[in-house]
Every structure is written in structure tokens, then in C-alpha cells.
Amino acid sequence: MKLRHLLFPIIALTLATGAAAKSTELLNVSYxxxxxxxxxxxxAFIAHWKATTGEDLTIKQSHGGSGKQARGVIDGLxxxxxxxxxxxxxxxIYEHGKQLPxxxxxxxxxxxxxxxxxxxFLVRKGNPKGIKDWDDLVKPGVSVITPNPKTSGGARWxxxxxxxxxxxxxxxxxxxxxxxxxxxxxxPVLDSGARGSTTTFVQREIxxxxxxxxxxxxxxxxxxxxxxxxxxxxxxxxxxEPPVAVIDRVAKKKGTxxxxxxxxxxxxxxxxxxxxxxxxYRPRKPEIAAKYASTFPxxxxxxxxxxxxxxxxxxxxxxxxxxxxxxxxQNK
Amino acid sequence: xxxxxxxxxxxxRRVLPGFGLSLGFTLTYLGLIVLLPLSAAFLKTAGxxxxxxVAAVASPRVMASYRLSFLASLAxxxxxSFFGLIVAWVLxxxxxxxxxxxxxxxxxxxxxxxxxxxxxxxxxYNKNGWVGQYLxxxxxxxxxxxxGVFVALTFIGVPxxxxxxxxxxxxLEPEIEEAAASLGANRWKTLTRVILPELYPALLTxxxxxxxxxxxxxxxxxxxxxxxPMHTEITxxxxxTKLEQYDYQGATAIxxxxxxxxxxxxxxxxxxQKWSRRYHRI
Numbered sequence: 001m002k003l004r005h006l007l008f009p010i011i012a013l014t015l016a017t018g019a020a021a022k023s024t025e026l027l028n029v030s031y032x033x034x035x036x037x038x039x040x041x042x043x044a045f046i047a048h049w050k051a052t053t054g055e056d057l058t059i060k061q062s063h064g065g066s067g068k069q070a071r072g073v074i075d076g077l078x079x080x081x082x083x084x085x086x087x088x089x090x091x092x093i094y095e096h097g098k099q100l101p102x103x104x105x106x107x108x109x110x111x112x113x114x115x116x117x118x119x120x121f122l123v124r125k126g127n128p129k130g131i132k133d134w135d136d137l138v139k140p141g142v143s144v145i146t147p148n149p150k151t152s153g154g155a156r157w158x159x160x161x162x163x164x165x166x167x168x169x170x171x172x173x174x175x176x177x178x179x180x181x182x183x184x185x186x187x188p189v190l191d192s193g194a195r196g197s198t199t200t201f202v203q204r205e206i207x208x209x210x211x212x213x214x215x216x217x218x219x220x221x222x223x224x225x226x227x228x229x230x231x232x233x234x235x236x237x238x239x240x241e242p243p244v245a246v247i248d249r250v251a252k253k254k255g256t257x258x259x260x261x262x263x264x265x266x267x268x269x270x271x272x273x274x275x276x277x278x279x280x281y282r283p284r285k286p287e288i289a290a291k292y293a294s295t296f297p298x299x300x301x302x303x304x305x306x307x308x309x310x311x312x313x314x315x316x317x318x319x320x321x322x323x324x325x326x327x328x329x330q331n332k
Numbered sequence: 333x334x335x336x337x338x339x340x341x342x343x344x345r346r347v348l349p350g351f352g353l354s355l356g357f358t359l360t361y362l363g364l365i366v367l368l369p370l371s372a373a374f375l376k377t378a379g380x381x382x383x384x385x386v387a388a389v390a391s392p393r394v395m396a397s398y399r400l401s402f403l404a405s406l407a408x409x410x411x412x413s414f415f416g417l418i419v420a421w422v423l424x425x426x427x428x429x430x431x432x433x434x435x436x437x438x439x440x441x442x443x444x445x446x447x448x449x450x451x452x453x454x455x456x457y458n459k460n461g462w463v464g465q466y467l468x469x470x471x472x473x474x475x476x477x478x479x480g481v482f483v484a485l486t487f488i489g490v491p492x493x494x495x496x497x498x499x500x501x502x503x504l505e506p507e508i509e510e511a512a513a514s515l516g517a518n519r520w521k522t523l524t525r526v527i528l529p530e531l532y533p534a535l536l537t538x539x540x541x542x543x544x545x546x547x548x549x550x551x552x553x554x555x556x557x558x559x560x561p562m563h564t565e566i567t568x569x570x571x572x573t574k575l576e577q578y579d580y581q582g583a584t585a586i587x588x589x590x591x592x593x594x595x596x597x598x599x600x601x602x603x604x605q606k607w608s609r610r611y612h613r614i
Contacts, residue, residue, distance in 0.1 A: 067576040074578075092578055148559060151576045189476050189558040192572075204458050206476070321391070321579065329561035330392050 023056035024259055029079035031066040031153060031242070032195045033216045037279040038083070044275060045266050049259065057259065065193045066153035067092075073099065073247060080251050080260040083244040085153030087111070087304075088311035090245050099249040113241035114267035115281035118301060119161040121232040122201065122210040122217040129208045133234050134165040137209060138182040145207035146187055147197045149319050153242075154194035156319060158211040161238040163318075164302045168236060181328045202229070213240065214296070215280035239301040370591065376584040388582040389589045393561050394570055400478055401547060401567040402593070408485035409543035413535055416493025416542075423494070424501040438494045441487055446551030453484055454556045476558035481566060484552040489542030496538035497531065504530055532608040540601040547594055 030038060042059040049057045062069065062077070066085035073079045074097035084090055087105060094102050105112045123131050129142055137144050147155035159180065166179035189206060191197040194216055201210035202224055209232075212220075217231050244264050251257040266272050273283040277292040289296075308314035318324045377385065388394070423435055441449065457464045457474035464475060474480050504527065512522040550568040557564045567590055574583035 065576070067578075071575065071578065096578055148573070150573045190560055192554060192559065192569075204454070204475075205460055206458070320577070321388075321574075321582065326393065326561070 026059045026080045028081050029062045029069050030083040031085040032193050035063050041275045044271055045263055078250050079247050080256050081246050085242050087243050088315050099247050104245045110284050111241055112243040115276040117214045117240045117281055118237045119157050120214045120217050122212050123230050123232055125228050131209050131232055142186055143188055143207045144186045145197050145201045145210040147193055148190040149325055151192040152194055154213050157240045164238055164307050165236045184328050218280035233297050233299050236300045239303045373584045373587050377588045380581050385585050388585040396562045397565045397567040397570045404482045404485050405543050405546035407482050408489050408546045409539045411486055412489040412493045412542045413539045420494045420497035420501055438491050442491050450552030450555030475556055478564050480556035481553050484556045485546035488549055489546050492541035493538035496534050500534040533605045536601055536605045540598055
């Protein structure tokens, strides 16, 4: 009797999965703060795809720390596309898994980054510690929240932005290293990811200032209220380019190369750019950027290629074992 | 012609049949579930040169993490052994309203996802939390320090000691205590010479389990610790950090060191247990 009760759901489940398999399915493996962005964008793209080709499409999202997600793909997670926090993580997919070609970043416009972001400060309302620029973060008594650059893509951008500021102001690498060392002396908690840091700052009320993705800071403002937090724009920051790519090997196997490519290309369309801007990512398209100019204040931005000679080099110098970041903690 | 009886296998002297079969199952099961993943870790490490291995497992940052992981787990295991004994004793020896509920509470740390435990403990012990707000003015910081790591490890270890001791305490008849008392032993003497010797083996097992569990714990600690390299970083976090950097070999090398250390400690505890069984029999 019990078996009969079990049988029905099993058959129903089998039928349901069988039916779902008929429509195309995409898996987008992304990093932590893009949840809200891709919920909106997927809805738009599914409608667009239906209108142009008549095909039904389901898109699944997976989120987590950028490095962890890349490792998942290397280890066999069947991602049709990846949309990660930094190019180094997609490079790692090429290097360790060869699931896409080496020149992946040249396949789409603007370094394969349809939207950009930057690194800003989130402070408590009224800015009680008077934080205006990077210099204020190394003052004694100021407590700074930023995640661990070893595990968090966002944290690496934070670190490099601080480095670039000090380098521009004082000119030498030694000065920049001293500056970054002083900065991390003021960090009481190293969370493993950007979301964790936001929680530490916002909900545990630890720290005077959180170094954060611009989109994450704006989202925190939206979710927790403008009466509690403020965003401070530093005088100089880094142009953070979170890239996107089709994972060729998976897409070829699943026969989704065309739709996966269209999915990423649609991020560059007017609608895709609008959605990015509404979710606090800086759009690439000049017209859309102009429309949202009041949301995204202008500030001096350096690039990873110009300032650090690309991700591979920055990763090796700063974040690899025995790199500068390790020195900061071992000499403390 | 030889004697046919000699070519036949010797009849087993065991009373229960099926030893060969069940040992086969045991070895296969342990092999598949336990040894296979562990040997994968060893094999990955074997690909490293000795120099790389030492560099990976003995850098100052990793050494600091061993120190924290082993000391905090040891402290948590000891505290759990002491208080777990009291809890088990109360649950077995006394009946009181709500005993079943208290008994069920003991298992909660088993069932709760460790991340939930970590977040809950952090919420309680941070400077605005229920407990933290009273501790912080006295200069005692729990959340985001190594004390927090110890608190989380204690939390997850509680059931191991209690659950190991309970059946042994159930077996221990109150009559033995009465006999000791009637023979003139005072309460302290009854406890140290009669009750505790009976409990040592189980207590050691409970301690070993709680300690081993604490060594491997990751989920709850990363929330309550500030995860500072050299200060509040536990070894499992160092391993995860290595993985995030695609340094599979470095990660497995540290895992191997931890495995060897845990294995030798557990072996030592087992030997101790055997010894205490032999010498403390009444």
C-alpha cells in the first residue's frame, strides 16, 4: 500500500522533469551581489527570446563567492555562461579546466564586461568619523570593514583601489605597501565574501566604514534605509570590470551555444543596460549612462590593466601565497 | 591420501557465524566511505616535492592556525568533558519535570546546521547582543576573537560527551555507591575511587569525539571568528582559502598534516583508554 502512495509522486516527478527537459535551459553561474540583477535580467531575456524565436527558455542562477564559483565550473558544474567578479577567475577556468579558449575576453565588446562598478565607502549616517577619502581610513581609531582578498573578488578590488590611491599620491610602491598595511591594521573582521562584510557592517554594527562595491553599497542603502547609512565617494577609485563568458565546452555539449551567446549579447542592448543601471551597475552604453548620470557620480578611475598590468600580474604580486597581502599579516 | 579433515578449513572457534562475510563488508564499507577520500588527499600531496610540502604546511600563517585549532579544540573538549559529565549524571540519576525535553535539547547541536549555530552565537555575543552587551563593558570580547572560536567549538561538542556517558551511567548501579558508603568511604572518595574509574573509558571516548569534531569544524567558526591571519584563523579556513586560490596541493598538504595529527591523537586516546580499562577495573 505504501509503495502505491510513493509511486504516483515518482511518476509525476519523472514526467515533470521529462517535460522540462524539452524547453531549453541555461545555467548562469555568477558571484555574490548579482542575485537581484540577474533575476530582473533573466525575466527580460526570456520574454525577448520567446518574442524573437518562439522558444521557451528557463534560466537558472547560481551565486556565491567568485573564486568558489569558478572552482565549481572547473570541477564540472554545468554552467552555460559565467558572470564573475573578475577576469582572473575566468582565466582560472581556462587555465585549470580549458573549458573555454584563452582569448575569451576578446569575444565580447568592452573586455567582455557589459557593466562596470567601482569601489566606494559606506559609512553610518552623519559620517561621525568624518570620512572623506582613503587617507581617513588609515587614521588610528577608525575601524574599517573589508572582506579577505584571498577569498573574495570584491575584496581584491578594494585592496587594489587603496593601493592605487596611495601610489598616485605618494609615488612609490613602498609607500603604497605601507599605506595598505596601515589600512588592514584597522580591519577588525575579515569576512570571506562581500555579502558577509555588508552584514557585519550593517547588522552587527561593527566598524566605522565599509569598503564596498558601489552596487552593493547602493543596495544596502535601498534595503536598510538612507536614514542609517551614507555613501562616500573617494577622490580616486578603480574601475571594476566584472566579466561574462560562454563556457564553450558545456554549451557545445548541451547545444546551447547560440542562446547562451545571445543571452550575454543582450546584456549590451538598451534593455540590458537599463536593467544593469537600475540594479546599480554602471552601464557601458553612453546614452544609458547619460540617463543615469545622477545615480553614478563621476570620479577618477584607474584600470587594472593600466595600473597593475592586468589581473594575472596583480594576482601574483599581491594575493598569491607569499605575496604582499601575506606580508601585511605576517609582519604585524 | 591425506586425511580429508586436514584439507578442510579449520572449523571456526567463533560462536557466531559469518565473521568472514561481515568483516568483508566492514572493510569494503570503511574503504569506500572513509579511506578512499582520505587516500585521494594523500595522493594529491604525494605529487609535491618535499620542499613545497614544507613550505605549504609550515609557513608562519599555517603554524599559527594549527596552534589556534588544536588549543581551542582541546579546551572545548576538556570543558565539554567536565560539564557533559554533570549533564549526563543529572539526566540519568534524577527524574524531574521536563527531563525528556532537556534530554532532547542535548542533541540540538547535532541537528542544527553549523552555519546557523555560528550566526546565532555571533548575534548573541557581539557587542550589541544579549550576552555581549554585558561582557563588553568589562573588557571581555567573545565574538570576533579566539574566545569566540572556543565558544563555537564547545557548542558543537556538547552532545558527544553526554551521549557517550549516558549508557555507561545507566549501567552503573546506585547500589555500588551505597556499598562504598556502607564500607566507610566519604562522598569524595566514592566519586574518585568508585564512580570515576568506571567512567574514564567513556569519558575519554567522549572527549576524543568532541575534540576531533572541533578540529574539523568550519561552518560555525567562520562566522564568530574575525578570521584574521596569524590571530583568529583556524586551519580548516586556511585550507578553504588555499582552495579559493586554486592551490589544491597546498590545501591537501595541510589537510594531510591535520589528518596525521588527529589520527595519532585519537590513537593515543584509544591506547589510554585501554590502559585505563585494565588498571581501573574494580
